[in-house]
Amino acid sequence: MKVLAIDDQPEVLKQIEKAIATAEGPHGRRYEVAGLADHREALQRLEAEHFDVVIVDMVMGHDETEGLTVLQKLTNKSPITIVLTAYPSIPNCVESMRAGAWDYLEKVPANGSDPYENLLTSLRRACEFRIAHPEAGRTIPDLDWAQKHLGELLREHAGEVVAVLDERVVGHGTTYAELAARMKDQYPATAPTIISLPEIDVEAVE
Amino acid sequence: MLDQDWHLPDIKKALGLFDSGRLDEGVALLTAGMDRAIKAKDRNAALAYDVVLALMRSEHRPFFDLVEQARERKIKLDAWRSLSARSAHRIGNQLFASLGALRTLRGLDAPEAVEAVADIEASLERVGTIVKEFQRFSVNEEPALLPTDLRPLLGDLVRRYQRVARNVEVAIEAPESLPHCQVDRNQIDQAFGELLENALHHTPPGGKVVVKASAMDSGKGVLVAVEDTGPGVPAENKERLFEAFFSTRPGGSGLGLAIVRQIIENHGGRIRETGTPGKGARFEVELPAAPKQETNP
Numbered sequence: 001m002k003v004l005a006i007d008d009q010p011e012v013l014k015q016i017e018k019a020i021a022t023a024e025g026p027h028g029r030r031y032e033v034a035g036l037a038d039h040r041e042a043l044q045r046l047e048a049e050h051f052d053v054v055i056v057d058m059v060m061g062h063d064e065t066e067g068l069t070v071l072q073k074l075t076n077k078s079p080i081t082i083v084l085t086a087y088p089s090i091p092n093c094v095e096s097m098r099a100g101a102w103d104y105l106e107k108v109p110a111n112g113s114d115p116y117e118n119l120l121t122s123l124r125r126a127c128e129f130r131i132a133h134p135e136a137g138r139t140i141p142d143l144d145w146a147q148k149h150l151g152e153l154l155r156e157h158a159g160e161v162v163a164v165l166d167e168r169v170v171g172h173g174t175t176y177a178e179l180a181a182r183m184k185d186q187y188p189a190t191a192p193t194i195i196s197l198p199e200i201d202v203e204a205v206e
Numbered sequence: 207m208l209d210q211d212w213h214l215p216d217i218k219k220a221l222g223l224f225d226s227g228r229l230d231e232g233v234a235l236l237t238a239g240m241d242r243a244i245k246a247k248d249r250n251a252a253l254a255y256d257v258v259l260a261l262m263r264s265e266h267r268p269f270f271d272l273v274e275q276a277r278e279r280k281i282k283l284d285a286w287r288s289l290s291a292r293s294a295h296r297i298g299n300q301l302f303a304s305l306g307a308l309r310t311l312r313g314l315d316a317p318e319a320v321e322a323v324a325d326i327e328a329s330l331e332r333v334g335t336i337v338k339e340f341q342r343f344s345v346n347e348e349p350a351l352l353p354t355d356l357r358p359l360l361g362d363l364v365r366r367y368q369r370v371a372r373n374v375e376v377a378i379e380a381p382e383s384l385p386h387c388q389v390d391r392n393q394i395d396q397a398f399g400e401l402l403e404n405a406l407h408h409t410p411p412g413g414k415v416v417v418k419a420s421a422m423d424s425g426k427g428v429l430v431a432v433e434d435t436g437p438g439v440p441a442e443n444k445e446r447l448f449e450a451f452f453s454t455r456p457g458g459s460g461l462g463l464a465i466v467r468q469i470i471e472n473h474g475g476r477i478r479e480t481g482t483p484g485k486g487a488r489f490e491v492e493l494p495a496a497p498k499q500e501t502n503p
Binding site for chain 1 (some may be wrong): 301
């Protein structure tokens, strides 16, 4: 599975690459990971080369929305995109999800969970989804539903991880890995979509 | 284009507001008019607003002093907030990178390495807590207000701290019924949690922390005092105590009481420290009552 990580902080990028390169992917496969510090370069690379998943930082350089620019340039044919940010806010989460992000992860999770575990779990699930639905593009019905109901979800579950299946919330919890494991037990055949919701900055929801 | 003399009725209305004692509305009207005049490059109007504001300032000096103080505090707070946001972001990135490097070290099994890794992990966890406080401080959350009975809310909080307090008695004193207040439960829980945490931290073994709630005169709100039997707050620190980064207890970010004040003031309330230095601290929080008709049965 090919993964592209975009982050303008070299020390951060190095660790993301390393964590992914040493992790086990779905069905015992390894990940092949590339890292880029510049989002324009990343967009060019995405046009030229196939990737399964993109991991993108939100705030790069002085622009707080550079990550969003990347998201908005992607099309339905683009790789699944995971946002990873040290500057989480609900408005930004809402925008990211509406722009088609698969997940919105915090570098310093509000609930104290391990950010690498969260990232690797989200990545693995994205890859599993890609393998199971090679033609699905980035439009995933449950994710689509979650994006449309983000306001409600945030009011009920801000700071939590929620699982959505067939247009309803089927589970919620504090850590990504724990909820993913629980959902796998409960729904072995169909994996619910799992998204994490930031805790802070509740004023700007709709 | 604005009509000539468009500002006169506006100014007349503002003067009327001043005469009937609605000073804050008068000031708001005049400053908004002034902004409009400057935007329209209407010198006459701008001058008129300026003169009237100067006149009102000399007539109502104490009120304008308060307005000025609040404005200065807001400017300062905004600066701290933006600094906090940038710090949270930059420290957060470095924290994330450190945790990544630590994942590699975790594989080592020499006993010294295991202990060092555990120590670093514990330190980074504290850094994480501080980053989260910076984040929380940097966003000025509008409270989602609901009419609330503070008694059960404070009761739950006190019970929570009774479980963790060691050798310190935690108690609540509240009358059977209190006026409902218009509050955001999560934020108020956070604010009083911080005050209780603070009180427990400063109270020596054998001491006592008491939360006292009472109705304010003429039902205009609720007064909640958090008292402890610690060393108290020296008189010269009583006001500065609530400034960001003024006092830091070990492991804290120096933002605790600043966040508490921000929350209370966002609720239209007030907070003061009124304890006796040497005898204990007493934090007084006043929260306005909810309008009668919206109160839950």
